[in-house]
Amino acid sequence: MRIAIDILIGISVFFAFAGTVGLLRMPDAFSRMQSSTNIATMGVLGVIIGGVLYAIFILHDSAMAIKLAAMGVFYIITNPIAGHAIAKGAYKHGVRPKDPMCVDKYGEDLVDE
Amino acid sequence: MKKASISSIISTALLCFVFWLLITGELAALIKGEPSVQVLAAGAVVSILVACFSARFFIHERAFYLLNPKRFFTLLFYAVIIFPIELIKANLDVAFRALNPKLPIKPGIVKVPVDLKSEYAQSMLANSITLTPGTITVDMAEEDGQLNYYIHWIDVKSQEPKEAGDAIKGTLENWVRRIWE
Numbered sequence: 001m002r003i004a005i006d007i008l009i010g011i012s013v014f015f016a017f018a019g020t021v022g023l024l025r026m027p028d029a030f031s032r033m034q035s036s037t038n039i040a041t042m043g044v045l046g047v048i049i050g051g052v053l054y055a056i057f058i059l060h061d062s063a064m065a066i067k068l069a070a071m072g073v074f075y076i077i078t079n080p081i082a083g084h085a086i087a088k089g090a091y092k093h094g095v096r097p098k099d100p101m102c103v104d105k106y107g108e109d110l111v112d113e
Numbered sequence: 114m115k116k117a118s119i120s121s122i123i124s125t126a127l128l129c130f131v132f133w134l135l136i137t138g139e140l141a142a143l144i145k146g147e148p149s150v151q152v153l154a155a156g157a158v159v160s161i162l163v164a165c166f167s168a169r170f171f172i173h174e175r176a177f178y179l180l181n182p183k184r185f186f187t188l189l190f191y192a193v194i195i196f197p198i199e200l201i202k203a204n205l206d207v208a209f210r211a212l213n214p215k216l217p218i219k220p221g222i223v224k225v226p227v228d229l230k231s232e233y234a235q236s237m238l239a240n241s242i243t244l245t246p247g248t249i250t251v252d253m254a255e256e257d258g259q260l261n262y263y264i265h266w267i268d269v270k271s272q273e274p275k276e277a278g279d280a281i282k283g284t285l286e287n288w289v290r291r292i293w294e
Binding site: 041077 | 132135136138140144200201204207208209210211212216218219220221222223224239240241243244245246247248249250251252254256263265267269272
């Protein structure tokens with residue numbers, strides 16, 4: 001069981017690493033956000049699932065396991081809403097990539113309104 | 114703003130109470146068979162008060178909809194099996210894109226038609242898309258009776274609304290429709 005927990009945490013460390021590299025390398029704000037969802041999903045979920053298993057099988061602490069699972073659920077529910085709000089706010093505020101995007105249907109439709 | 118009905122207040126209060134149990138750690142005490150009456154009573158009062166004020170923002174159509182076991186288990190199946198598979202595929206894709214020395218990205222905002230009626234279904238699909246790495250729902254708007262999502266996509270494979278929709282939504286839309294409609 002200890003090995004399974006370590007593998008889960010290792011996977012999430014890999015994804016968090018990839019997300020951070022993406023965050024530094026991506027050319028514009030929106031692509032950076034895409035890369036950071038990498039950390040936000042697999043990076044966090046792996047650690048939380050690993051933590052729940054650790055609490056159940058090694059610490060034998062069910063209250064801690066339940067709290068961790070509740071944290072995971074809240075994380076999954078709230079994270080996309082924040083991401084959506086940031087993306088929309090950035091676009092409405094006038095943030096645009098330096099190299100024009102290959103297609104921008106949202107900008108075209110906003111002009112019509 | 115729609116008005117809150119009694120059923121929506123009850124279901125919001127139930128949900129608040131479940132989260133109270135989870136966060137105060139009372140659920141573990143209940144399982145052991147030694148619940149503290151004070152904590153339970155305080156939780157009940159607080160969740161009913163909160164529900165009275167916030168039910169109209171939270172649940173305003175068909176409050177006991179998910180109590181239908183078939184729908185509930187479909188939701189559970191979606192949340193535990195279907196969605197994580199999509200999530201892992203998309204995660205690997207974006208992770209290797211970021212680590213690739215050539216950085217093969219082609220960002221753009223595409224317009225995708227969506228045929229879902231229920232508000233819950235619409236927001237659930239939008240949030241599922243945002244949570245998947247590589248796609249972010251920027252906005253949703255109705256045009257001539259057809260609901261459209263504007264989705265920022267890191268690797269635009271198609272600019273046609275229909276094809277882009279099939280590539281992004283995959284099977285998710287059908288599952289969401291099965292849960293809520």
